[in-house]
Amino acid sequence: MRRVTAILDEHDMCVLGTVGAQEPRLTPCFFATLDEHRLVFVSSKGSRHVAHMQADPHCSALVLPEQAEQGRLVSLLLAGEVVRPQGLSRLAALTTYLARMRNRLPSSASSVHGLLDKKVFVLEAESIELVDTHLCRGTMRVGRR
Structure with missing residues (x-):
């Protein structure tokens, strides 16, 4: 878990995978960590990935260091x-x-007040998969239940 925490602490962008009625969607998104199992996403109400997450809460986040x-x-x-x-x-x-x-947000969104009209989602990870070709098996999986 130290590796997972280190990667999440060092990076703030991921590819968010969601599923809609018509198609799956991959969206580059900024995130913040609440802990090693929970990521926070803040997005505009009209975004397709927001509509997908509201329709189907299952999603994934891929961080590529x-x-x-x-x-x-x-x-x-x-x-x-x-x-x-x-x-x-x-x-x-x-x-x-x-x-x-x-430091990444426009000045209009640089306070909590500036973000109040945004949609806020927290990904509660049920599984975490670390792939590193320098590991003996190449993959480490952590499940939460």
Whole structure:
């Protein structure tokens, strides 16, 4: 889990996989971590991936760390369901996201107030898969139940 935590701490962008009625969708998204099993996403209400997550909470997030060595494949896949936090949980998720993204957000969204009209989702990972071609087996899976 130290490797998983380190990757999540060092990166703030992933490819979010969602499923809609007509097609699956892959969307590059910024995220913040609540812990090694939960990621926060903040998106505009009209986004297709938001509509997908509202229709079907199953999704995945793929984090691709920059490769230090040529020929080495490293990735981290978190899969589970998203929940929409409410009340104080939503405020805590927004605060965490803002603290991580402050330098990336436009000035209009650089405060909690500027993000209040956005949709907030938390991916609660049921499985985590670390792929590293330098590991003996190449893959490590962690399940939560």
